[in-house]
Amino acid sequence: xRRTLFILAVLLVFVYGIFGIPKGVGLSAWKTALTDxxxxxxxxxxxxxxxxxxxxxxxxxxxxxxxxxxxxxxxxQGGFPxxxxxxxxxxxxxxxxxxxxxDKASDVRNLLDTRYGTQYTVxxxxxxxxxxxxxxxxxxxxxxxxxxxxxDTIRTRVDSLGNFEPVIQEYNLGTNQILVELPxxxxxxxxxDIIQSTARLEIHLVVGGPFSSEAAAAQSTGGTIPPxxxxxxxxxxxxxxxxxxxxxxxxxxxxxxxxxxAQPSVDENGRPDATFILNRAAGDRFxxxxxxxxxxxxxIVLENRVQEAANIQQAIRDQGRITGLGKDKAxxxxxxxxxxxxxxxxHYLQExxxxxxxxxDSIRKGVMASIVGMLAVMIFMLIYYHGAGINAxxxxxxxxxxLLGFMGFTSSxxxxxxxAGVILTIGMGxxxxxxxxxxxxxxxxxxxxxxxxxxxxxxxxxxxxVDTHVTTIVSAAILFLFGTGPVKGFAVTxxxxxxxxxxxxVFVSRHIFDSILKRKQRGEALSIG
Amino acid sequence: MELFRGVNIDxxxxxxxxxxxxxxxxxxxxxxxxxWHHINLGVDFRGGTLVYVQFxxxxxxxxxxxxxxxxxxxxxxxxxxxxxxxQVIISLAQKETQDAALDSGREIIVRxxxxxxxxxxxxxxxxxxxxNAGKGQLTQLLEGSLGAARAGQVAQAILDHRDHxxxxxFTSFGxxxxxxxxxxxxxxxxxxxxxxxxxxGAEIIGxxxxxxxxxxxxLATLYSLLxxxxxxxxxxxxxxxxxxxxxxFHDTLITIGAFSLTNQEITLTVIAAILxxxxxxxxxxxxxxDRIRENLRLSRRETLTTVVNRSINxxxxxxxxxxxxxxxxxxxxxxxxxxxxxxxSFALVVGILIGTYSSIAVAAPMLVAYQEWRANRQGRGAVLxxxxxxxx
Numbered sequence: 001x002r003r004t005l006f007i008l009a010v011l012l013v014f015v016y017g018i019f020g021i022p023k024g025v026g027l028s029a030w031k032t033a034l035t036d037x038x039x040x041x042x043x044x045x046x047x048x049x050x051x052x053x054x055x056x057x058x059x060x061x062x063x064x065x066x067x068x069x070x071x072x073x074x075x076x077q078g079g080f081p082x083x084x085x086x087x088x089x090x091x092x093x094x095x096x097x098x099x100x101x102x103d104k105a106s107d108v109r110n111l112l113d114t115r116y117g118t119q120y121t122v123x124x125x126x127x128x129x130x131x132x133x134x135x136x137x138x139x140x141x142x143x144x145x146x147x148x149x150x151x152d153t154i155r156t157r158v159d160s161l162g163n164f165e166p167v168i169q170e171y172n173l174g175t176n177q178i179l180v181e182l183p184x185x186x187x188x189x190x191x192x193d194i195i196q197s198t199a200r201l202e203i204h205l206v207v208g209g210p211f212s213s214e215a216a217a218a219q220s221t222g223g224t225i226p227p228x229x230x231x232x233x234x235x236x237x238x239x240x241x242x243x244x245x246x247x248x249x250x251x252x253x254x255x256x257x258x259x260x261x262a263q264p265s266v267d268e269n270g271r272p273d274a275t276f277i278l279n280r281a282a283g284d285r286f287x288x289x290x291x292x293x294x295x296x297x298x299x300i301v302l303e304n305r306v307q308e309a310a311n312i313q314q315a316i317r318d319q320g321r322i323t324g325l326g327k328d329k330a331x332x333x334x335x336x337x338x339x340x341x342x343x344x345x346x347h348y349l350q351e352x353x354x355x356x357x358x359x360x361d362s363i364r365k366g367v368m369a370s371i372v373g374m375l376a377v378m379i380f381m382l383i384y385y386h387g388a389g390i391n392a393x394x395x396x397x398x399x400x401x402x403l404l405g406f407m408g409f410t411s412s413x414x415x416x417x418x419x420a421g422v423i424l425t426i427g428m429g430x431x432x433x434x435x436x437x438x439x440x441x442x443x444x445x446x447x448x449x450x451x452x453x454x455x456x457x458x459x460x461x462x463x464x465x466v467d468t469h470v471t472t473i474v475s476a477a478i479l480f481l482f483g484t485g486p487v488k489g490f491a492v493t494x495x496x497x498x499x500x501x502x503x504x505x506v507f508v509s510r511h512i513f514d515s516i517l518k519r520k521q522r523g524e525a526l527s528i529g
Numbered sequence: 530m531e532l533f534r535g536v537n538i539d540x541x542x543x544x545x546x547x548x549x550x551x552x553x554x555x556x557x558x559x560x561x562x563x564x565w566h567h568i569n570l571g572v573d574f575r576g577g578t579l580v581y582v583q584f585x586x587x588x589x590x591x592x593x594x595x596x597x598x599x600x601x602x603x604x605x606x607x608x609x610x611x612x613x614x615x616q617v618i619i620s621l622a623q624k625e626t627q628d629a630a631l632d633s634g635r636e637i638i639v640r641x642x643x644x645x646x647x648x649x650x651x652x653x654x655x656x657x658x659x660x661n662a663g664k665g666q667l668t669q670l671l672e673g674s675l676g677a678a679r680a681g682q683v684a685q686a687i688l689d690h691r692d693h694x695x696x697x698x699f700t701s702f703g704x705x706x707x708x709x710x711x712x713x714x715x716x717x718x719x720x721x722x723x724x725x726x727x728x729x730g731a732e733i734i735g736x737x738x739x740x741x742x743x744x745x746x747x748l749a750t751l752y753s754l755l756x757x758x759x760x761x762x763x764x765x766x767x768x769x770x771x772x773x774x775x776x777x778f779h780d781t782l783i784t785i786g787a788f789s790l791t792n793q794e795i796t797l798t799v800i801a802a803i804l805x806x807x808x809x810x811x812x813x814x815x816x817x818x819d820r821i822r823e824n825l826r827l828s829r830r831e832t833l834t835t836v837v838n839r840s841i842n843x844x845x846x847x848x849x850x851x852x853x854x855x856x857x858x859x860x861x862x863x864x865x866x867x868x869x870x871x872x873x874s875f876a877l878v879v880g881i882l883i884g885t886y887s888s889i890a891v892a893a894p895m896l897v898a899y900q901e902w903r904a905n906r907q908g909r910g911a912v913l914x915x916x917x918x919x920x921x
Binding site: 043051053174186187188189190347348349350351352353354355356357358360361362365366368369370372373374376377380381384416417420423424426427428430431434435438441442460463464467468470471472474475476477478479481482483490491494529 | 531581583663664665666692693696697727728729730731732733734735737738741745746748749752753756757760761764798801802804805807808809811812815816819820823843844846847850851853854855856857858859860861862864865866867869870873874877
């Protein structure tokens with residue numbers, strides 16, 4: 001009696017797990033209750049699935065770019081001549097210092113060690129050169145930060161698309177990858193626009209320009225571009241400036257995080273533009289810079305293109321205007337600035353779009369196949385095992401309820417391979433019953449009494465059942481560890497199903513046998529076909 | 530009802546037939562893998578583009594191919610799909626390693642199709658394709674007259690109607706009657722056209738991801754086998770584990786061979802099926818092994834061959850029943866589960882048959898053969914280690 005109550009309690013708990021407490025009694029109320037608890041995967045619900053690679057080396061490169069400028073300034077301040085550069089774009093963690101005076105080597109070493117020793121390993125090279133290599137722990141920290149920042153940024157950006165439940169997380173397939181799942185979305189180009197755009201907005205001091213070609217730009221600085229300068233193309237809307245180039249100071253005056261917001265606005269001629277606002281610290285810095293450089297030109301650089309270049313008329317503190325943007329571009333820019341810039345650019349590794357009609361079709365077919373398969377198995381068990389077949393069918397139903405309830409409690413996601421996992425659980429779940437029943441029949445044939453046969457049957461089959469379940473769970477666990485997306489869902493379903501099966505096929509089925517035996521007269525036969 | 534009551538088949542006596550049977554299937558599979566169709570990896574492993582397109586009527590595949598050919602894509606594979614054959618999957622291998630080009634294949638296909646399929650015959654210059662439009666595009670179109678909020682609602686209603694009631698596609702503007710008011714309908718007729726096809730799914734996998742997934746699938750399979758070997762070693766004896774793993778490896782090889790012979794694609798879900806299969810076939814083998822172990826404890830006088838034969842016979846009805854029932858569910862998956870699960874269920878249909886066969890015809894004979902070989906070397910009768918644990 002206590003066992004019956006226990007089984008009923010388990011049943012109740014897992015039915016609650018599947019449906020929760022429905023808000024109504026109608027069929028549709030149950031249906032919404034069901035989908036509230038068990039989430040459908042992208043392949044069933046429809047949506048966009050993206051895998052992105054964050055180019056974390058760019059974040060490292062940005063950091064060393066910064067360091068190059070700082071070292072150069074420090075050398076100047078210390079009165080040492082010398083040039084600082086990054087020798088290999090493929091190895092952004094390495095900085096070299098050339099041409100420092102030989103007689104002051106120890107002073108230079110001292111300077112580099114004290115100021116950069118915590119972040120870099122400093123070593124001396126031939127011809128009075130020095131190599132600063134960023135420490136591996138530092139590189140990793142920067143990369144990890146870049147990845148995390150990208151995830152956060154993408155999340156805020158995606159949230160602006162509307163109220164659904166996006167999944168944005170680190171993806172374990174390779175390193176520094178992000179998984180983005182947007183259920184219910186199918187407008188890929190819009191999503192790409194919003195995620196991809198790095199919107200790297202920077203303001204640089206103009207050294208010279210506009211020039212008609214890169215070569216002409218290089219000519220203006222004496223043939224080669226000095227390491228602290230860069231040449232960027234014009235990307236704004238003035239027709240006469242198209243195809244022109246500017247030489248800019250490489251290190252921006254304000255950039256990225258310095259911007260607090262941008263608002264689309266309209267200029268006096270009714271053309272769309274954007275107003276940007278700097279945060280406090282950057283505003284102070286910008287004020288200082290602009291007040292001491294009145295008359296010089298500044299360039300607003302968006303995505304590595306000069307959007308606009310203009311002379312400084314007066315000191316500017318924290319507000320400015322960017323002209324020549326279309327309405328869409330202004331709106332996007334505003335979103336990007338409010339959510340913060342991506343610390344590094346992003347490459348698309350995988351995209352998939354599942355339309356809602358495909359998902360609905362998959363559900364229909366998956367459910368259909370499950371019901372047909374399950375009915376076939378149940379009918380067969382009844383025919384083959386008579387009374388004991390009812391026993392097996394009850395265990396099977398309970399197995400299914402526990403499995404679905406488990407998924408409801410853990411808010412698992414049901415994918416199409418997950419449905420396949422459910423069907424397979426039905427097929428394999430019945431195996432435990434078959435093992436036990438066949439063994440009971442054998443014991444009965446050997447002349448044992450019904451009670452003894454049941455006892456022995458369960459005892460012998462138990463060993464085998466444990467072995468078979470453990471091996472299958474081993475393969476499901478490996479599937480879970482290595483699998484991604486839908487395959488993971490399949491592994492989870494399979495494991496839950498097998499665990500539930502241990503309970504139903506062994507405990508519940510045994511209990512039903514025992515209660516039948518108790519009611520039978522001594523010597524009466526057991527209905528097992 | 531009862532099958533296989535008191536069967537007494539000399540399984541081990543037929544081992545040469547079994548060996549021949551296994552060899553024929555493994556070798557022909559291997560032949561196809563190495564020399565004929567090779568292993569046809571799905572887009573998930575290869576990297577590439579898959580575009581699922583729904584048409585109004587079953588399309589002429591040649592016409593679709595010509596359309597795509599004209600757009601400059603020559604190696605596309607076009608495959609009719611779905612029960613009513615009005616859908617096709619267009620697949621492209623990914624050649625460029627450039628990530629920027631990841632999406633280009635899909636865009637070219639859509640453009641090529643919309644240039645060639647237009648239900649209303651209307652020119653599509655500068656108009657929005659109503660059958661493939663997203664909510665953003667439609668909202669933008671209607672925003673001017675309806676206001677942003679209302680336009681969004683109307684766009685959503687139109688798309689819901691299209692995707693849920695009309696199978697993803699409008700065939701005429703008349704289908705919008707009643708859903709939108711007359712001025713909006715007029716505006717839609719102005720600004721959109723009906724292309725007669727609907728891209729209802731697309732999958733684009735970069736070559737890097739493909740390579741990573743390939744490695745992952747291989748590792749998962751190997752680790753899975755290794756994990757089982759270790760468990761069986763712990764529960765029985767090493768030779769039991771080796772025999773079981775060889776049997777399972779045999780099943781995997783034949784299943785992959787079957788995919789190669791029938792030139793079907795191996796996708797990520799097929800790998801999931803193969804891993805399930807490994808677990809399943811292992812189950813079957815363990816049931817037999819468990820019985821061998823039990824019988825060895827009970828009767829030490831009998832020859833090993835007799836014991837193994839009897840163990841197989843005793844578990845035969847269970848083996849056939851379980852396989853039959855699992856086969857039944859997998860068959861229903863194969864028949865009713867739809868195209869997406871086709872490869873998955875095909876792997877299981879083949880695998881369950883082979884897995885059942887191999888636990889009787891590969892694993893058990895191997896166990897005996899090993900012991901006989903050892904006994905011959907030592908000049909004693911063949912005995913099998915009973916195994917460490919497990920109750921009698």
